[in-house]
Amino acid sequence: MRLPSVAVPLSGERFRVTYSLTAANEAEARQRAVEISFEQTVEFPADLTPEGDILEKIVGHIEEVTQKENAAGWRVVISYTIESAGDETTQFMNVVFGNTSIQKGVRVESFELPPAMAAKRGPRFGRSGLRELLHAPSRPMLCTALKPMGYGAKELARLAGDFARGGIDLIKDDHGLANQSFSTFKERAKACAEAVHEANAITGYHSLYMPHISAPAEQVLERALLAKELGAGALLVCPGLIGWDTMRMLADDDRLNLPIMSHPALIGSFTASADAGISHYTLYGLMPRLFGADASIFPSWGGRFSFSKEECASIVAGSGAPFAEMKSIFPTPGGGMTMDRVAEMQAVYGRDVIFLMGGGLHRHSPDIVANSARFREIVEAMK
Amino acid sequence: MRLPSVAVPLSGERFRVTYSLTAANEAEARQRAVEISFEQTVEFPADLTPEGDILEKIVGHIEEVTQKENAAGWRVVISYTIESAGDETTQFMNVVFGNTSIQKGVRVESFELPPAMAAKRGPRFGRSGLRELLHAPSRPMLCTALKPMGYGAKELARLAGDFARGGIDLIKDDHGLANQSFSTFKERAKACAEAVHEANAITGYHSLYMPHISAPAEQVLERALLAKELGAGALLVCPGLIGWDTMRMLADDDRLNLPIMSHPALIGSFTASADAGISHYTLYGLMPRLFGADASIFPSWGGRFSFSKEECASIVAGSGAPFAEMKSIFPTPGGGMTMDRVAEMQAVYGRDVIFLMGGGLHRHSPDIVANSARFREIVEAMK
Structure with a gap:
């Protein structure tokens, strides 16, 4: 049964992860993208996930699905709420690729952080x-x-x-x-x-x-x-x-x-x-x-x-x-x-x-x- | 030029790592095994490595090179001095697979620790x-x-x-x-x-x-x-x-x-x-x-x-x-x-x-x- 919905206070800021996917066609690529957007967030079956903020905002958003030009495979961009990463680089990597690292045929190409996450120091020198x-x-x-x-x-x-x-x-x-x-x-x-x-x-x-x-x-x-x-x-x-x-x-x-x-x-x-x-x-x-x-x-x-x-x-x-x-x-x-x-x-x-x-x-x-x-x-x- | 040799105090105890390798034939498999035995220890060209204890004991020993029966590839066992791991699990994994993790066509299948390393606690419960x-x-x-x-x-x-x-x-x-x-x-x-x-x-x-x-x-x-x-x-x-x-x-x-x-x-x-x-x-x-x-x-x-x-x-x-x-x-x-x-x-x-x-x-x-x-x-x- 679908779990009850709750309101989740979120800033609206999202970070974006670009993945490469193997898929036979666009429909399959989109299906795989949706699976990743759930796996990396709620890790819950779509039909059981609470409606409202969790289903609409916490679950990753598919921002792009395009066939690669000079290579096999698909380019997929998924965005996630910055709150899902909880301001911790450990948890950030967890959202980027935690469970999906175990799936075949999916690779992290890059990620982009929004201005709200730019306070991370990174390299000191x-x-x-x-x-x-x-x-x-x-x-x-x-x-x-x-x-x-x-x-x-x-x-x-x-x-x-x-x-x-x-x-x-x-x-x-x-x-x-x-x-x-x-x-x-x-x-x-x-x-x-x-x-x-x-x-x-x-x-x-x-x-x-x-x-x-x-x-x-x-x-x-x-x-x-x-x-x-x-x-x-x-x-x-x-x-x-x-x-x-x-x-x-x-x-x-x-x-x-x-x-x-x-x-x-x-x-x-x-x-x-x-x-x-x-x-x-x-x-x-x-x-x-x-x-x-x-x-x-x-x-x-x-x-x-x-x-x-x-x-x-x-x-x-x-x-x-x-x-x-x-x-x-x-x-x-x-x-x-x-x-x-x-x-x-x-x-x-x-x-x-x-x-x-x-x-x-x-x-x-x-x-x-x-x-x-x-x-x-x-x-x-x-x- | 070959560096000067030194005496290295070693217990003689060794741990063993089993790798799978891709190779076209036995000669190539042996060559790759030798490369791993240097890469994972001295990380130095063989012709420059100090003779004596370093070349003979610190460099990994090839214990076995056999063709796999029901699978492609070769099974290679290399042993390393327990001292190379310095009694640290971080350094142990470094010797097992540090740089070799970057090589293509080589996989860690398992490792065996000698009695001298059995003092590691491992799981508490x-x-x-x-x-x-x-x-x-x-x-x-x-x-x-x-x-x-x-x-x-x-x-x-x-x-x-x-x-x-x-x-x-x-x-x-x-x-x-x-x-x-x-x-x-x-x-x-x-x-x-x-x-x-x-x-x-x-x-x-x-x-x-x-x-x-x-x-x-x-x-x-x-x-x-x-x-x-x-x-x-x-x-x-x-x-x-x-x-x-x-x-x-x-x-x-x-x-x-x-x-x-x-x-x-x-x-x-x-x-x-x-x-x-x-x-x-x-x-x-x-x-x-x-x-x-x-x-x-x-x-x-x-x-x-x-x-x-x-x-x-x-x-x-x-x-x-x-x-x-x-x-x-x-x-x-x-x-x-x-x-x-x-x-x-x-x-x-x-x-x-x-x-x-x-x-x-x-x-x-x-x-x-x-x-x-x-x-x-x-x-x-x-x-």
Whole structure:
């Protein structure tokens, strides 16, 4: 039996989610859109849902159903009351894709927030803030990773110092470094931060050490605060490991006040299927912004992973497109970059990019300082 | 240039991960396995990786590469030093699938922990503990959800009381209820907990109210503690929204000491592709156990979602298989269950199951107490 109706106080403001759907024809696409509009809100059979505000306003509105031009499938836009998201980013994602993530043949392409939701902070630094910290007003920036797993604080700090003396801007822990017995977080962060500060004192550069602070839930904030105390200049976070909103919490914490780079560990499966999951644009562009990252790592085309050039370009778009007054962030392509690919990559990524080179910095010569300086020279020479 | 080697103190204990791979032949399958063994550990080119302990022990060991019998693809088992996971479940998942989640054609099928890792608590209650709380030594248990979104505390509490009077064991918030203006967490949890306690006083049943406590990162624990204070008997958690390890933190907190049910919101994409992501067995069976849930919701075959009967059976297996001394948990099939499907479902799920029926409990008659009692009667009559 249909449940009794109630009046629900609502502002009338709505956010919009664009989905791609597989469907044999327009009628089926519309039917699937209606199913999503119920699934993501009342999660109740239409014939039982209370009439009035709940059926008319809480249930998502189908704003658009159009066949895609150069691709199979349908583009569907559904809007939801901002009140359904309860002013929480966790619940916002729940409305966007919670249960529907389990359905086949539906993908989140993007979302748009109305002015009433624009008060979300998003990235604390963004492109301009990070450029200011790094004294790099216009060039692409350089990032590398401390590895391999198994090295102790001493070996990693030596590498950190070498990278910094060569002029690498952001020297991050590899995301596989956590708090292992062979390299505890505290020892490593202290030694690496010191090594980078010492190098800066010699070179006059402004390199930042960026430890990886993904940790058990009750220790994440503690580890981030410790990192700051030990001299870290930024934080590396894997939202797939600690939760997206835990990253947002770190970005919002005034005691930290540090730039955040997000790393894709364990979220890759969201783009594993072309007609399910979340688009590259949103997963590596909009979502890191919504959840407070200032830079978003993803695997570039042409490396060890299989993103296409078009997918990478869409991430660049998502990291910079107008999005509820949130700052733009830096796309940070990595995953097998080498020195001889800088030019080819810059043609796609432009200047608002952080180039992440890991293993590639160890080739060419045994002198890591010289290799790093060469990387910087190549990038600085770019127009 | 190859980096200098170091001695790494290691116990020799290793955990094992079973992957499915796509590959044209055995040579390619072995090559891909080797790539994973480096990607998930040192993330460094093989020819640059330090020799000795790092190359020989930290890099994953290929334990098995076999062609699958009745399916396309290859079964690959890789073992990793337990030290690489640093005694943190976040880092454990990072080693299992961090970067490899971004690769195409590779899926996590399962993992095995050695005795040295068996100290992980996992579920606090498990099947036996939950049966004890619910005074249900052997029958399948019943669960329903308070909805729809848009209802206030008063309407939801009335429903909660009706369900409890009819004998539903676990009365949970719908996962779409968070802390919205039309139903704030505190008002709702208080009213619903009271309604369920009042009903129990009349019926003599032991129904539990289970509020949804997914919340912004800095509020999750607070919301869970408030729930307990207000009389909640269990907690509903979406690990896809708040992070898997945040659920583990709640399970480990002695102040809470409440059973946890995990909900699949936003994790569905991990099973969207048959040859990528994480298997149903692991995503809905092993992982909820590792991260402290006592019951795991998933969409049953035959409802609104598209899991097959075999996939559902594999979840049952993962929720009960021997797993590092962790307790078994309850598979909790839902997603469109109706009264007339109980028998068919029990044939697959057996008695160690929680049946989750939402909208279906509102059909047949306008009397929700009677509908709930009918559901209980059907289940109790099962042999």
